[in-house]
Amino acid sequence: MTTQIPPASLDPEDWPAFREQSHRMLDDMLNYVQNIRQRPVWQPIPDPVRARFQEPLPHQAGSLKDAHETFMQQVLPYAVGNVHPGFMGWVHGGGTPVGMVAEMLSAGLNANLGGRNQMPVEVERQVVRWMRELFEFPETASGVFVTGTSMANLMAVLVARTAAIGKSVRHDGLGEHGAQLVAYTSAAAHGCVAQAMDLSGLGTAALRRIPVDASQRIDIGQLKAAIAADRGAGLQPFFIAGTAGSVDTGAIDDLTALADLAAREALWFHVDGAFGALGMLAPDVAPLLAGIERADSIALDFHKWGQVPYDAGFLLVRDATRHMDAFAAPVAYLRREARGLAAGSPWPCDFGPDLSRSFRALKTWFTFKVHGADKMGAAISQTCALARYLAGRVEADPALELLAPVALNIVCFRYRAAAADVDDLNRELVADLHESGIAVPSTTMIDGHLAIRAAIVNHRTCSDDIDRLLDAVVSFGTRRCNGSSTSLEPPCPT
Numbered sequence: 001m002t003t004q005i006p007p008a009s010l011d012p013e014d015w016p017a018f019r020e021q022s023h024r025m026l027d028d029m030l031n032y033v034q035n036i037r038q039r040p041v042w043q044p045i046p047d048p049v050r051a052r053f054q055e056p057l058p059h060q061a062g063s064l065k066d067a068h069e070t071f072m073q074q075v076l077p078y079a080v081g082n083v084h085p086g087f088m089g090w091v092h093g094g095g096t097p098v099g100m101v102a103e104m105l106s107a108g109l110n111a112n113l114g115g116r117n118q119m120p121v122e123v124e125r126q127v128v129r130w131m132r133e134l135f136e137f138p139e140t141a142s143g144v145f146v147t148g149t150s151m152a153n154l155m156a157v158l159v160a161r162t163a164a165i166g167k168s169v170r171h172d173g174l175g176e177h178g179a180q181l182v183a184y185t186s187a188a189a190h191g192c193v194a195q196a197m198d199l200s201g202l203g204t205a206a207l208r209r210i211p212v213d214a215s216q217r218i219d220i221g222q223l224k225a226a227i228a229a230d231r232g233a234g235l236q237p238f239f240i241a242g243t244a245g246s247v248d249t250g251a252i253d254d255l256t257a258l259a260d261l262a263a264r265e266a267l268w269f270h271v272d273g274a275f276g277a278l279g280m281l282a283p284d285v286a287p288l289l290a291g292i293e294r295a296d297s298i299a300l301d302f303h304k305w306g307q308v309p310y311d312a313g314f315l316l317v318r319d320a321t322r323h324m325d326a327f328a329a330p331v332a333y334l335r336r337e338a339r340g341l342a343a344g345s346p347w348p349c350d351f352g353p354d355l356s357r358s359f360r361a362l363k364t365w366f367t368f369k370v371h372g373a374d375k376m377g378a379a380i381s382q383t384c385a386l387a388r389y390l391a392g393r394v395e396a397d398p399a400l401e402l403l404a405p406v407a408l409n410i411v412c413f414r415y416r417a418a419a420a421d422v423d424d425l426n427r428e429l430v431a432d433l434h435e436s437g438i439a440v441p442s443t444t445m446i447d448g449h450l451a452i453r454a455a456i457v458n459h460r461t462c463s464d465d466i467d468r469l470l471d472a473v474v475s476f477g478t479r480r481c482n483g484s485s486t487s488l489e490p491p492c493p494t
Contacts, residue, residue: 021064026104028072033083033097036460040437042081049074081440085460086468089442091247091275091304091410094458099309102366106359113145113357115347117340124348124361130368131316134280136293142320144351145360148313149274150192152299155315155326155352157183157196157239159297160268162326164238170326174201182230183239184208186218186253188246190272215405216251218242220261227265239268244289245276248444248453250387250408252276255291262296271295275304275457276408281377285384285408302364305380307459312360315352324350379459383409386456390466399474403446412444412451415477423450425480432476439469 012018052074082092111120128143146152162169165177174181181202185193187209197207208230210223227237240262242253255271262269271277271292277300279285280292292298295318302312317323328350330336336345349355368376387409394400394413404412414426426443430452433439444453454469478484 041086086439088454089440095309102363114349114355117344152315154196159326185241244273250410259294278305282380
């Protein structure tokens with residue numbers, strides 16, 4: 001007689017109690033977002049709280065209620081703060097309640113989006129079609145969700161490398177031919193472009209970082225000269241990465257000029273549009289991206305200007321065949337059939353390195369379906385208008401100085417001081433702001449000077465938040481220069 005083995009289920013023993021606790025958890029997160037202005041943007045983590053997370057692996061079961069309480073008291077208050085409208089430090093989107101509940105649906109469905117004949121793959125394919133439409137790409141274009149633009153840029157380099165050398169590179173390796181490949185990008189490009197060259201095996205020495213002009217855009221003349229010099233040295237130029245929204249200032253390269261040059265030189269034209277590419281949704285920003293429609297590939301993040309919860313990166317490639325050449329790997333356990341669950345080829349795993357993939361497309365699909373492209377574009381336009389407002393206030397205040405042109409939604413400025421250590425002063429002011437909970441900008445270097453960098457990405461940010469930031473900078477700066485305390489009251493609930 002066969003012995004029956006009972007299920008070792010991890011489902012709740014008491015479904016009604018679990019349902020009640022789950023609803024409480026959802027309400028807590030909705031309350032968190034709804035009342036976010038009553039909280040500091042960020043606050044330091046107390047040592048006892050940090051120490052709590054040094055506990056050993058739990059072997060015995062605990063309660064969902066207790067775990068939730070720990071989260072609410074010791075995790076949620078000490079997050080990075082990008083949900084808050086006063087967060088302007090790095091290019092982080094603010095997320096939305098719609099995206100949050102869509103992520104819950106995705107987790108409940110627990111679909112693996114590597115492939116197979118399932119409707120979640122069709123949802124991802126619909127978003128791919130939407131991106132083709134947005135960027136005026138042909139029906140031959142392919143797209144795939146990834147963690148973020150760092151991964152998308154790496155994948156673009158791999159697709160371009162395979163197109164330049166041939167599919168044999170996947171079996172034979174780079175060899176001597178790979179050592180001849182050289183790529184080009186702006187000196188203001190994100191560091192992940194260099195990292196992509198590193199991880200692809202081509203090496204960062206094969207990346208030419210071309211100087212920028214006064215507008216922080218790649219210098220086309222110097223780029224042309226670099227390509228000619230490399231060809232003269234017997235090297236093989238193969239890849240240009242244009243920037244649509246630079247990390248320091250939000251500058252957009254002359255994408256039309258880059259497209260023209262790439263076409264003349266037979267180079268792969270990639271656009272790192274981590275946040276800036278979605279400016280195509282905004283009628284006043286889209287003209288600044290002219291030429292992006294001619295790219296061979298575009299990397300972007302829906303979790304930035306698209307306000308989709310993390311993570312939701314995306315790679316769009318003009319030629320699906322070349323895209324698949326770089327990643328498709330037919331093996332027995334991924335055999336495709338004409339019928340059944342193994343049908344529906346090609347699968348998302350044919351367009352990237354991941355076989356296990358979450359349903360990132362669902363929260364993106366919900367965001368577009370619920371808010372609509374026009375409203376999302378209006379939110380993008382608003383962040384740019386706020387940046388211009390911030391820049392205008394800086395220029396009107398003799399205590400402040402604008403350090404770079406405002407191209408999109410990023411403003412680089414500083415507090416003026418006669419002291420030789422003005423960079424150190426502004427660095428301390430940024431830390432003062434963080435610890436006050438009033439606002440979170442970051443820092444960067446502009447022409448050798450440390451800048452306070454305000455990246456306005458959150459759709460919740462308004463002019464009052466800009467005013468609080470600048471008022472605090474001036475107040476802290478005055479106090480520091482006078483040797484007074486820099487402590488300020490935390491933000492008042494509104």
